[in-house]
Amino acid sequence: MNENTKARLNGLLLSAAHKIGLFLAMAVICLPGLWIVLASFRPTVEIMAKPPVWIPGDLSFDAYVAMFSGVGQGGIPVIEYFRNSLIVSVTSTAIALAIGMAGGYAFARFRFKVKSSIFLGLMLTRTVPGIALSLPLFFVYSKLGVIDTHFGLIMAYVALNVPFTIWLIDGFFRQVPKDLAEAAQIDGCTRWQAFWQVEFPLAGPGIASAGIFAFLTSWNEFALASQLTRSVNSKTLPVGLLDYTAEFTIDWRGMCALAVIMIIPALVLTFIVQKHLVSGLTSGAVKG
Amino acid sequence: MATVSLEKLVKRYGAVEVVHGIDLDVADREFIALVGPSGCGKSTTLRMIAGLEPISGGNLRIGGKIVNDLPPRSRNLAMVFQSYALYPHMTVRENMGFSLKIAGQTPEEIAPRVEEAAKTLDLTHLLDRRPSQLSGGQRQRVAMGRAIVRQPEVFLFDEPLSNLDAKLRTQMRVEIKKLHAKVQSTVIYVTHDQVEAMTLADRIVIMRDGHIEQVGTPEDVFQRPNSKFVAGFIGSPPMNLKDAEIADGHVVFSSGDRLPLPSRFRDRVTAGQRVTFGLRPDDLYPAGHGIHSGEDADVYRHDLHVILTEPLGNETLVFSDFGGAEWVGRMLNPRRLVSGEALPFCFDLSQAHLFDGETGKTLRG
């Protein structure tokens, strides 16, 4: 065979293999999620059917209707859970952002002694497994009487999110050239004004994505929430998911429906954040 | 034998064609410069030769063999990149020996070849450094060293000097010329700098919008440009090119100023034809300050007002007003001029060019 034809054939083969590989990878990533969405629209008999029913015959919103129909009628207090999740996530994110911005700015713009040790120390607080932290926190919170309150959960999530928020925001401030703030100061700004007028707007999109990341962490957290919440007063969606499990059975359809409710806000936010998140992580980490 | 032949070579990105079927034959051991403004397709052409861009149409032969679909590694060529493209995590020695290592040579075989190339390029004392510890000029030499170590049949250069400052550029230009004299390989050299092309190449290929405008020796393209584009591109400062009209044996400019029509164009134009008149700055000089004495028959004398001067030491560029436009002249053995001063100028019409006003093609026979 001609050398050129062979080389071309090789190229075609490679690109075909690439396409197939890409398709398979994407399928594996998407399939579990899609299966959940599908199951939430199917009647339980179809989910449980043996042999399995592959082509859904009967799609409906019954699971969602049942979920919202109130406790006692097969529903769960989903509105309350959603509200709790929202209050806790939003508040803890806002506080974590404020603290993280101050800290991130300190790391990005100042030189000080033992800087890298402090940074590592902050990160290490994040590595404490939620379950390990939940034991003493549970004890302290019971003494303080903040078990099963929004406040308790918010504080815990702020602490959980601050280290990583600082890492991200540090990275975003590093991307803003120092000269700009200096130029603003020469133009007559105070350091404070220079920050708000110049550096903050430029790092803004990055800070927003750090916020979304913190929000997602709080929104999805389970280990702490499962110990620090008790009732509809403060139970969040991940904990609420357990309402669909009984001692030996699981209401798969209802659980899938709740999962969909939980995932939608996360989906939307991640879509918004994707571009900045990566650049912040890498710039902070590589140029550190 | 490393001839390189481009036969109707085409490059398309989707529906957009950027190189339109160009033909070019490069002889063995020839130094060819591809030159043109940015976006003219010269780098794309070079990258097709290297095998870094797929060829959309036509044929590419190296040493007579069609290599259209072969990967770069099967083409036996070396390339020097604009950004040098050194491997940052390897020392100079490893960088230079890398291609040999890939080719499966033993360290004993590689070492003497690297040493020799390093000696040629005066890099011996830098062999154990990393690229990040080198200056721009040194990196450039390492990039060349990496190319010559392979002893390839064809060298490709992609704007290798454009990241250097002016002084180093001049110096490296000489180095490259010496190198070519020594290694005797075929060289294809892409640049946007016409001075580099003129000083280095055996033949220059001037490209524009994916077409070849003219191929020729440096003298050819300078003295006999085929088009208004080539005339304006080659030469520094560029040729004066002014739109005009032919009327009763004269070239008449918009302001009504006129120059006699040089005799050799007399049969090639008709009255009323739109043309572009071209005259190099060397051929427009204050009387007594030109390359030529100014006594020839074809010299037209006219008084011009000086607008501005650019003294360069050995000569002065003189900007003056004629025919409603600004013309650049070159004054040898300069004396001080003040703006507004009126001087007798010589237009050496024996060196004048005339291009068709519509097509831009030369009207020379």
Add this chain to the structure above:
Amino acid sequence: MKGWRPPAPFLLLLPAIVVLAAVVIVPLILSLYSSFTPFRLTQPASLYTFVGFRNYARILADREFWTAFGRTVLLLTVALNVEMLLGLGLAMLVEKATSGQRLLRTIMMFPMMFSPILVGFQFKFMFNDNIGLVNNALQSLGLTDQAIPWLIDGSLAFTAILVAEIWSSTSVFAILILAGLLAMPKEPIEAARVDGCTPWQTFRYVTWPFIMPFAYIAMTIRSLDVARAYDIVKIMTDGGPAKRTELIWTLVSRTAYADARMGLANAMAYVAILLSILFTVYFFRKLAAARTQIAAEW
């Protein structure tokens, strides 16, 4: 000390330090203390009995604990390595794609937005021996006619947990490595191709040295919350069957909340914390080295 003003960075970091001290450090000190007591939630007075290292001595001699510990290390080692390899592969597949980059990247991040507990349920559902997608598919394709007891057999359950863990975290690696690939200058790769490299050699000698630091970043970020595997395991098997998928974290949770032996659980938790810290510090150091290298050379 009139006129002394604390340095600006200290002031800026103060809120972070205060919050972390209040919510993490102080409780941890408390739990450190209680790990030296036989504290039980049901007997508050037991908090004041000091027993020295008895809890630690007990767990050090406890087979069950060491099995869980070993299993945790095994899970993390296998998961992190596989995630890294798959993430690398995924990133390269996506980077090579000529169209639909934005869509592909978004899909690639998809598992990141799943709460770990959701991942647990999702895979518990899929690996269900009776109605799960996996068994249904295997049976419908005729590969087996039995119901494979994915979550009931010990080693199969461990595999199922691994799959869930890998599915949920490969994205982190893929995304960061992709960022590395996109940040990489193209010319050294082209130079390598002209220098005679095959695609594999180009990857081995040029691409990999460049993206290695990005892999370390991903490792570091992952190591910050390796314990999220707890949520997955808690839901999928809760350490069962018969403690064959017990990880150090589920053991802590069981000892503390089911058996109410807080003191003992805190001692275990400290071992778990130590494990996390070791992982993180190790990768931070790797990262720092890689970072200096890349800053100096590229």
